[in-house]
Amino acid sequence: MILGTGIDLCEVSRMGAKVQAPADDFVAQVFLPGEIAYCGAKRHPAEHFAARFAAKEAVVKALAGAAGEGSFWQDIEITNEQDGRPVVRLHGRAKEMADALGVRRVFVSLTHTRDLAAATVVLEG
Ligand SMILES: CC(C)(COP(=O)(O)OP(=O)(O)OC[C@H]1O[C@@H](n2cnc3c(N)ncnc32)[C@H](O)[C@@H]1OP(=O)(O)O)[C@@H](O)C(=O)NCCC(=O)NCCS
Numbered sequence: 001m002i003l004g005t006g007i008d009l010c011e012v013s014r015m016g017a018k019v020q021a022p023a024d025d026f027v028a029q030v031f032l033p034g035e036i037a038y039c040g041a042k043r044h045p046a047e048h049f050a051a052r053f054a055a056k057e058a059v060v061k062a063l064a065g066a067a068g069e070g071s072f073w074q075d076i077e078i079t080n081e082q083d084g085r086p087v088v089r090l091h092g093r094a095k096e097m098a099d100a101l102g103v104r105r106v107f108v109s110l111t112h113t114r115d116l117a118a119a120t121v122v123l124e125g
Contacts, residue, residue, distance in 0.1 A: 003101050004123040006061030008054040012115055015053060016046035030056070030073040038080065050117035051110040052078045058121040059088060059106065063097050078108070086110050088121065098123070 018026045027036060031052065039048035056076045075094035079087050088106040090098050098106070107122040 001125045002122060003103055003125040004062035004064070004121075006058035006063075006119075006121040008057035008061065008119055010050040010054040010057070010117045012044075012046050012050045012112065012117055015050035015117070019046055019049050032074055032077045035078060044114070047112040047114070047117060051112045051119060054117050055086070055088065055108050055110060055119035055121065058108070058119045059090075059094065062106075062121045062123045063094065063101065078110075101125070 027049070031039070031049065035049075035052055039045045039052065042048050055078050056073055059076045072093045075090060075092040077089040077091065079089060081087060086108050088108045090106065101123065102125040103123045105124040107124065108119060110119050111117070
C-alpha cells in the first residue's frame with residue numbers, strides 16, 4: 001500500500017554556492033559523513049549534493065502527514081548500492097515518523113544535470 005509520495009527539484013548553482021562557502025556549515029548540518037564523502041569524490045559534487053537535498057525534501061513531503069516542527073535533515077540519509085541505486089535510510093525522528101505511519105519501505109529515484117537535480121520518493125506500507 002502506498003502511504004505517501006514526495007517530489008522535489010533543487011538548482012545545482014544554489015547548492016554549489018552553499019557547498020563552496022567556506023564559513024557556511026550548511027553541509028555539516030544537512031549531510032551525513034557518508035553523503036559528504038560520496039558527493040565530494042564525484043567530478044561535479046554540487047550535482048550530487050543537490051540530488052540528495054532534493055531527496056531529503058521529497059522524503060519530508062512524503063512524510064508530511066506525520067511531520068512535526070523543526071528540521072531533521074541528518075535523520076534522512078541517502079546511500080548508494082554497489083550498482084549505483086540510491087537508497088533512503090531513516091534515523092531518529094524521521095524513522096519514528098515513518099514507523100508511526102507504518103512505512104516498511106522507502107523508494108527513491110534521483111536525477112541530475114548541470115543545472116537541476118530532482119528526486120522522487122514513494123513510501124510503502
Ligand atoms: C542508472 C543510469 C541510467 C543513470 O542515468 P543518467 O542519465 O546517467 O544519470 P541521472 O542523472 O539521471 O541519474 C543519476 C542517478 O541515478 C541513480 N542511479 C545510479 N545507478 C542506478 C541504478 N542502477 N538504478 C537506479 N538508479 C541508479 C543514482 O542515484 C545517480 O545519482 P547519484 O550518483 O548522485 O546517487 C546510468 O547510471 C546507467 O546507465 N547505469 C548502467 C546500468 C543500467 O541500468 N543502464 C540502463 C540500460 S537501459
